[in-house]
Amino acid sequence: xxxxxxxxxxxxxxxxxxxxxxxxxxxxxxxxxxxxxxxxxxxxxxxxxxxxxxxxxxxxxxxxxxxxxxxxxxxxxxxxxxxxxxxxxxxxxxxxxxxxxxxxxxxxxxxxxxxxxxxxxxxxxxxxxxxxxxxxxxxxxxxxxxxxxxxxxxxxxxxxxxxxxxxxxxxxxxxxxxxxxxxxxxxxxxxxxxxxxxxxxxxxxxxxxxxxxxxxxxxxxxxxxxxxxxxxxxxxxxxxxxxxxxxxxxxxxxxxxxxxxxxxxxxxxxxxxxxxxxxxxxxxxxxxxxxxxxxxxxxxxxxxxxxxxxxxxxxxxxxxxxxxxx
Numbered sequence: 001x002x003x004x005x006x007x008x009x010x011x012x013x014x015x016x017x018x019x020x021x022x023x024x025x026x027x028x029x030x031x032x033x034x035x036x037x038x039x040x041x042x043x044x045x046x047x048x049x050x051x052x053x054x055x056x057x058x059x060x061x062x063x064x065x066x067x068x069x070x071x072x073x074x075x076x077x078x079x080x081x082x083x084x085x086x087x088x089x090x091x092x093x094x095x096x097x098x099x100x101x102x103x104x105x106x107x108x109x110x111x112x113x114x115x116x117x118x119x120x121x122x123x124x125x126x127x128x129x130x131x132x133x134x135x136x137x138x139x140x141x142x143x144x145x146x147x148x149x150x151x152x153x154x155x156x157x158x159x160x161x162x163x164x165x166x167x168x169x170x171x172x173x174x175x176x177x178x179x180x181x182x183x184x185x186x187x188x189x190x191x192x193x194x195x196x197x198x199x200x201x202x203x204x205x206x207x208x209x210x211x212x213x214x215x216x217x218x219x220x221x222x223x224x225x226x227x228x229x230x231x232x233x234x235x236x237x238x239x240x241x242x243x244x245x246x247x248x249x250x251x252x253x254x255x256x257x258x259x260x261x262x263x264x265x266x267x268x269x270x271x272x273x274x275x276x277x278x279x280x281x282x283x284x285x286x287x288x289x290x291x292x293x294x295x296x297x298x299x300x301x302x303x304x305x306x307x308x309x310x311x312x313x314x315x316x317x318x319x320x321x322x323x324x325x326x
Contacts, residue, residue: 018220021266025216025223028262033254037292040261043268044293053290053318054108054271054326055299056141057101061129062088062113068145068180070168071244072205072237075114088113088125095132102138104311105325106299109133110141110164110201116181117146127158134159141201146181146189152196162231163193164201170217173210177245190225200225203233203273206259207251215259223266231296232263232270236277253281257288264293271296283317290321 016022028036044050064085066075074083098109111129115122126142133140142155143164155163167186168174174183193200202225204218222232236256239246256277263272273296274289281289299314318324 021220025219052326054296056108057106058110066114074240108139112143115145130158170214200229201231202229205235207237233273233275235275261292
């Protein structure tokens, strides 16, 4: 995995070995909208069935009380967002949620816990959850924060298919969003996941006050990972009262679609997931995202603590567009 970028303490780049890839990403983002979508769809059609979309469901198995200061996150203990701290869910409740997700058409079940990183005593019950999800015939994914040495191997041995750990934003913008961990910490966790042989789910969030050039920086960093992530969730900021980014200016819908398109071009074999922010997107914008190369969604009522389009609405959209589940 390429982790050669040199970072200052607050995440800004001293030297940029990714400059050519950044320039390519920015040039793509700057293309006329129709030209970009045509190019992205051509790449997408060459690698995937353009009318199939994979559905995943995300469950918060431990909510609130996180010690990190991620400016977008309502689960940070230091922010007053109305999110109540909840202990780790019992195993039977997780199994019931996974069974319901499978019945609704999900093929992957993702479990998220609001930790900086799991301690040994935290990880043991999660391993049991992974085994339960796998016993149902679902793919299992976890997002638990930073992993220590050996933890990725424990998750692998329990049957974990994917580990999600997002980069959030470009290295040069990171210090404006998070100060309680370094960008390199995220890259180190991704390296541990890869070394253990677990598939990587890694993307970011747009609409956090970054420039288009910084969005290009995020896409370049993701595309530079070797191998590239199997799954790339692209999230639009969900502005939550009480977080530092509650008053962030909304991102133009065209910029979000452009981001999806460039992700598809730069990562032609990855599943590009239309993730957080879909509640605020109308059907036409989502359709353009699918055309531009998104071929995975989070499916269900909630994304951790924020809303997600209801199952019936997604079923209706799939029917209208002639999409089938992958």
